[in-house]
Amino acid sequence: MLKDLEDLRHVIDGVQVMIYPLPNNLRHQKPVKARYDSGYFYCEGTNLKDGPDYYWRDIFLYNKGFELVKEGKEDEKTKHKSR
Secondary structure, X not given: OOOOHHHHHHOOOOOEEEEEEOOOXXXXXXXXXXXXXXXXXXXXXXXXXXXXXXXXXXXXXXXXXXXXXXXXXXXXXXXXXXX
16 A cells, blocks of 8 residues: 555656546546656546646545556556555
């Protein structure tokens, strides 16, 4: 489980994650796959010209948590949960 910001050290540029939104998340209502890059999360379907969907701290505010998605093996995920 993701317990504090120090645990974000496991999230490196290019990593794919599955984000699980909270009910009050206005951007996403269903789980969504995203790519992490330099402190930002870009969700599938996002136009890169519009900017990122989430900054790293937004993951704690608007989402239950996320899972790291291993490339090529979507059934094998490492679960992380925000507070």
